[in-house]
Amino acid sequence: MEQLPCGRWLRLVSSLGMGQRAWEVTLDGERGRLAWSDPRPPRRGDENCFVPTSEIIAVEETELNKKQRNSGKWQKMGKPHAFTVYYVKKARNHRWRCSDVTFWCADEHLCNQWIQALKELLEMQKSRPKQLLVYINPYGGKRQGKRIYEQKVAPLFSLASISTDVVITEHANHAKDNLFEVNINKYDGVVCVGGDGMFSEVMHGLIGRMQKDSGIDQNNPKAPLVQCNIRIGIIPAGSTDCICYSTIGISDPVTSALHIIVGDCQPLDVCSVHHNNTFLKYCVSLLGYGFYGDVLKDSEKKRWMGPMRYDYSGFKTFLTHHYYEGTISFQPAKHTLGSPRDKYTCRTGCYICKKSEQQLAQQRKQCGLKHEEEEEWKIIKGKFLAINAVNMRCACPRSPKGLSPAAHLADGSADLILVRKCSRLDFLRYLVRHTNQDDQFDFSFVDVHRVKSFQFTSKLSEDNESNVTDMGKKRFGQFCRDHPACCCNIANSTWNCDGETLESSAVEVRVHCQLVKLFARGIEETCKDEAASRQSSVEQLTVDIVPPMGRRKNESSRNLSKYAF
Ligand SMILES: CCCCCCCCCCCCC/C=C/[C@@H](O)[C@H](CO)NC(=O)CCCCCCCCCCCCCCC
Ligand SMILES: Nc1ncnc2c1ncn2[C@@H]1O[C@H](COP(=O)(O)OP(=O)(O)OP(=O)(O)O)[C@@H](O)[C@H]1O
Ligand SMILES: [Ca+2]
Known part of the structure; x- marks a missing residue:
C-alpha cells in the first residue's frame, strides 16, 4: 500500500474474497480505477474487470447475508468483514445502470482501510453535487x-x-x-x-x-x-x-x-429570441415556424391525450400542408470548423465545440460585439413549409438522429433549416428521413445553414407594416379565398420554442455560446450497438493466451467461481 504526501492513496492491492473465490483487488489512484482479477495464471477467456473511480457511485460496509454466512467457508473463518462498491454499468444504447460488487476479508482493519480509501477517492471528485x-x-x-x-x-x-x-x-x-x-x-x-x-x-x-x-x-x-x-x-x-x-x-x-x-458537465448553446427590443424566450432545442409551430399550437388543445397528441396534430398539420411567406436574414457562423452536412457528429468532449468556444472568445477579445454586427448578413425570401432553427441535433425517440444530425451542443451556432414549398409527397419524404439513415438535407427544396444569428419577418407583417391603412387586407379571411386548394396561408404561423408557443412571428435570434451547463457528457463514442452490448463500464479484458497444462480449455471464469480457494 502506498500513500501520496497529500494523504491520497496511490495504490492499494489486496487479496479479497468475492463470492467463493479470492481476487486480486487493486485501487489505483493514479490511473483512477478499481480493478479485480483472478490471481491464478490467466487462461483463455479469463476476465479482468475494472471500473473508473469517477464512475463509482458509493461504497458501503456490508453485512453478509445469512446464506453467505452459513456456507462452509465462512464458518471456518469466523465473522467476515465485507464492503460493497456501487458503480455505473454501461449497457446498450447509452443506458446506464447501477451495479454492485461485494468484497470480503477476515481482517476488519483491512476492510476498513479499503472503505476509507474508496471514500477518500469519492470525496476527491469535486465535480459531484x-x-x-x-x-x-x-x-x-x-x-x-x-x-x-x-x-x-x-x-x-x-x-x-x-x-x-x-x-x-x-x-x-x-x-x-x-x-x-x-x-x-x-x-x-x-x-x-x-x-x-x-x-x-x-x-x-x-x-x-x-x-x-x-x-x-x-x-x-x-x-x-x-x-x-x-x-x-x-x-x-x-x-x-x-x-x-x-x-x-x-x-x-x-x-x-x-x-x-x-x-x-456539458455546456450548451442557448438562443435568445427577441421582438422589437423585447425579450421573448430562450431556446435550446427547436425554434420552429410553420410545420412544427402549427403542430404545437394544435397539440396544446389536446394535452389530455398525453404524448400521443403530437402524432395526432402532426398528422393533421401534415394534411393541411400550409406554407408561409417571409424573409429570413442570417449571419453565417464563420467561427466554427463544422458544417451541417458533415458526417462527423458531436460527441463527448467534442473537438469542434472546444475550438469554437476558443475562436469566439478570441474574436470577442479582439473586436468586441460591435464587429459581429458589421459582419455579413445573407437574405432569403420565400414560401416555406417549415423554418427550423436547431441548437442541437434535436433527437428524440421519434427521430433518433434528429432534425440536424451534425448540429453541435456547444459550438456557438445553430443550424437553420429552410423547407420551401413543395408537394405533400415530397414533404412526407422529407419527414420520413427524420426516422431513417438517409440524408434529410438531400432535397432541392431543403436548405441548411449554420448561423450565429438570424431574423425572420413574415410577409404578412411586412405588408401590414408597410401599409397599415390598407384595411382591405384585414377583411381578407384567414386563408386565401381565391385559391382554396392552394394551401397558401395569409395568416401567420407561430414559433414553437422548445415546445412553447411564441406570440410574435417576427423574431430576432442570437446564439449564446455555452450559456448554460447540464449534468451530462454528450453522446459517448461507443456507438456500434453490438460493441456497446459487449462493453460495460466494468470492462472485460479477455486474456488471450494458451491455457496452462492441466486446465480444461473451455473452462470459463464463470465456472471457476464455483471453486473454493
Ligand atoms: C411518416 C412519419 C414521419 C415522422 C416524422 C417524425 C419527426 C419527428 C421530429 C421530432 C423533432 C422534435 C424536435 C423537438 C422539439 C421539442 O423542443 C418540443 C418540446 O418537447 N417538442 C415538440 O415540439 C414535439 C414535436 C413533435 C412533432 C411530431 C410530428 C409528427 C409528424 C407526423 C406526420 C405524419 C404524416 C403521416 C402521413 C401519412
Ligand atoms: N404543476 C403544473 N401544472 C401545470 N403545468 C405545469 C406544472 N408544472 C409545470 N408545468 C408546465 O407544463 C409544461 C409542460 O411540461 P413538460 O415539459 O414537463 O411536459 P410535456 O410538455 O409533456 O413534455 P415535452 O416538453 O417533452 O414535450 C411546462 O411548460 C411547464 O411550464
Ligand atoms: Ca450549437
Whole structure:
C-alpha cells in the first residue's frame, strides 16, 4: 500500500474474497480505477474487470447475508468483514445502470482501510453535487414524474449521499418564479423532472436570475449574457424529452440520475429570441415556424391525450400542408470548423465545440460585439413549409438522429433549416428521413445553414407594416379565398420554442455560446450497438493466451467461481 504526501492513496492491492473465490483487488489512484482479477495464471477467456473511480457511485460496509454466512467457508473463518462498491454499468444504447460488487476479508482493519480509501477517492471528485434543488412537474408527459422520481431517482441520490430539496410544482412557471427567490448558492445543481417545457422553465429561471443579479437587461438583444455555472439535471418524464435524448443519448431516468451523481458537465448553446427590443424566450432545442409551430399550437388543445397528441396534430398539420411567406436574414457562423452536412457528429468532449468556444472568445477579445454586427448578413425570401432553427441535433425517440444530425451542443451556432414549398409527397419524404439513415438535407427544396444569428419577418407583417391603412387586407379571411386548394396561408404561423408557443412571428435570434451547463457528457463514442452490448463500464479484458497444462480449455471464469480457494 502506498500513500501520496497529500494523504491520497496511490495504490492499494489486496487479496479479497468475492463470492467463493479470492481476487486480486487493486485501487489505483493514479490511473483512477478499481480493478479485480483472478490471481491464478490467466487462461483463455479469463476476465479482468475494472471500473473508473469517477464512475463509482458509493461504497458501503456490508453485512453478509445469512446464506453467505452459513456456507462452509465462512464458518471456518469466523465473522467476515465485507464492503460493497456501487458503480455505473454501461449497457446498450447509452443506458446506464447501477451495479454492485461485494468484497470480503477476515481482517476488519483491512476492510476498513479499503472503505476509507474508496471514500477518500469519492470525496476527491469535486465535480459531484452534494446538495440539489429538485422541481417535479406532476403533469408532464404521462403524468409519471412524481412516481419516477420517488421510485427510480431518490434512492440513487440517497445512496450517493446527495441531499435534496424537492418542490412539486403546482402551476406552470412555479419553478421559474421560485428560482428568482431561493438561495441559489446553497445548491450544486438544479434538477427538473419533466419534459423539455419543464427544462425550459428551469433554464429561464436560472438565466433570468443570473442576469438580474448581474444587472444585465434581457430586453437588449445585443447584451452579452452572463453564463450560468450552476448545472441543470434533466430526469426525463415528458412527451418528447429531446434535450435529454440529445445530450445523453437516451431518455431514461436512471441513466440521467447517474450522470448527475457522477457530476458530469456539458455546456450548451442557448438562443435568445427577441421582438422589437423585447425579450421573448430562450431556446435550446427547436425554434420552429410553420410545420412544427402549427403542430404545437394544435397539440396544446389536446394535452389530455398525453404524448400521443403530437402524432395526432402532426398528422393533421401534415394534411393541411400550409406554407408561409417571409424573409429570413442570417449571419453565417464563420467561427466554427463544422458544417451541417458533415458526417462527423458531436460527441463527448467534442473537438469542434472546444475550438469554437476558443475562436469566439478570441474574436470577442479582439473586436468586441460591435464587429459581429458589421459582419455579413445573407437574405432569403420565400414560401416555406417549415423554418427550423436547431441548437442541437434535436433527437428524440421519434427521430433518433434528429432534425440536424451534425448540429453541435456547444459550438456557438445553430443550424437553420429552410423547407420551401413543395408537394405533400415530397414533404412526407422529407419527414420520413427524420426516422431513417438517409440524408434529410438531400432535397432541392431543403436548405441548411449554420448561423450565429438570424431574423425572420413574415410577409404578412411586412405588408401590414408597410401599409397599415390598407384595411382591405384585414377583411381578407384567414386563408386565401381565391385559391382554396392552394394551401397558401395569409395568416401567420407561430414559433414553437422548445415546445412553447411564441406570440410574435417576427423574431430576432442570437446564439449564446455555452450559456448554460447540464449534468451530462454528450453522446459517448461507443456507438456500434453490438460493441456497446459487449462493453460495460466494468470492462472485460479477455486474456488471450494458451491455457496452462492441466486446465480444461473451455473452462470459463464463470465456472471457476464455483471453486473454493
Ligand atoms: C411518416 C412519419 C414521419 C415522422 C416524422 C417524425 C419527426 C419527428 C421530429 C421530432 C423533432 C422534435 C424536435 C423537438 C422539439 C421539442 O423542443 C418540443 C418540446 O418537447 N417538442 C415538440 O415540439 C414535439 C414535436 C413533435 C412533432 C411530431 C410530428 C409528427 C409528424 C407526423 C406526420 C405524419 C404524416 C403521416 C402521413 C401519412
Ligand atoms: N404543476 C403544473 N401544472 C401545470 N403545468 C405545469 C406544472 N408544472 C409545470 N408545468 C408546465 O407544463 C409544461 C409542460 O411540461 P413538460 O415539459 O414537463 O411536459 P410535456 O410538455 O409533456 O413534455 P415535452 O416538453 O417533452 O414535450 C411546462 O411548460 C411547464 O411550464
Ligand atoms: Ca450549437
